[in-house]
Amino acid sequence: MIKKLLLIFICISTTCCFPSFAQQNKKIDSLINNLNNVFINKDTVTVPALVENPLMLSQNYLYKLRLDSISKTIPLPYNEYVQHYIDIYAKRKDMIGQMLGLSNYYFPIFEKALKEYNIPQEIKYLPIIESSMNPHAVSRVGATGLWQFMFGTGKAYGLQMDNFVDERKDPIQASYAAAAYFRDAYAKLGDWLLAIAAYNCGMGNVTRAVDKAGSRDFWVVRQYLPLETRNYVPALIAAIYIMNYSGKHQISAQACNLYLKTDTVQVNRFVSLPLLAKALNIDEVSLCALNPSYKKKIVNGSADLPKRIVMPKLKNMDFASIYEVLNHTDLDVDMQIVAAGTDDVRDLRKKKGLVAAASNKTLYHKVKAGQNLTQVANLYHVEVQDLKVWNNLKNFNIVPGQKLKVYIKTKMASKPSADYLTYLVKAGDTISNIADKFEGVTVQTIKRDNNLENSNLQPGMVLKISKG
Known part of the structure; x- marks a missing residue:
């Protein structure tokens, strides 16, 4: 009798489980259609079950499955931090639509550079959160271009900056420099999420955070990183998600205003982009958009250092006129190349502080109870940022009894x-x-x-x- 009952129970269990097993063969995105089946409370007890919103539970699981499906070399975990940025990007339909359009032009450039350095292709999404894929983007501290290179880092990775060109704005050159940086960051840190964090705050900050955490798991190290960097990695994961699943959020690609089919030529002389645009019979702005690194709309090529010009592939081109501009047109311009100085705001502030230290009268202020940095700055008619630089302060916190160095302008004592x-x-x-x-x-x-x-x-x- 017991054997018969056991056999009946097994048969019933198998029958009940079968539909669930069959559902696994459905596509990930069809899971949302089965919400009612999954979350119906079949218990006859009148006390309501303490569960989260069923739709939210299913959406979260769906996002995780989608991220798992696009994860390749770099892990793309799903958590509340990633969800926060998915929610943000899903609402910015116009911005993501623009990114989808621009990706048709920029992603092939990024992919080629990353492949040459054996860097995971997921990194190609980084310029979305760095610069919104704007080669002319400049941050508040001076980071410039699609990949937002600081002056010193760009120079260290071979980017040229002078009075004619800023290669941090060159999509091709900057992409190879970024790939080289990630090669070095991964070699040092041994984890791609940590390497991504290092791109935001520097390898030194990440190394110190790793030492404090005693781990190389980004999500463990995260709490020891600067605030901006803590959110940087989740924002990238969310950007990767939304770019791959934009259609699921009713986001459509916008038209790209860049020529998608292009040719490149190397020139060993100075060439005017406006004159070349005229020979190509296209708008000057369109040609400059393909060559955003040239400050004066002049390509400063030389025999020792030829320069690249990106041109659109066009039908019925006037090759004679184009050849004339590229090879025989002389420009009335001073051709002296002058290396650019740093535009890193932090370096400029330090220099300002050193100049002040060398030429101004030095006082020392003893912080009183209740005083803050702004009050001290107002007391001596100086800037708060100068006080931070002069005293190597990492934040705005000061304590009673602390001595602050203050430089008073010499003209007051003159x-x-x-x-x-x-x-x-x-x-x-x-x-x-x-x-x-x-x-x-x-x-x-x-x-x-x-x-x-x-x-x-x-x-x-x-x-x-x-x-x-």
């Missing part, structure tokens, strides 16, 4: 005009008692003559005192 006297502020001085020392001088005139916003003084300050 010899004043014949209409003024100078007074060196001593400990305990106030504007009121200083005014009492001089005939016809008031608190208001001292504040006016010294551009003081308040009555706070610091020992060592030099005040101009009107002779009346």
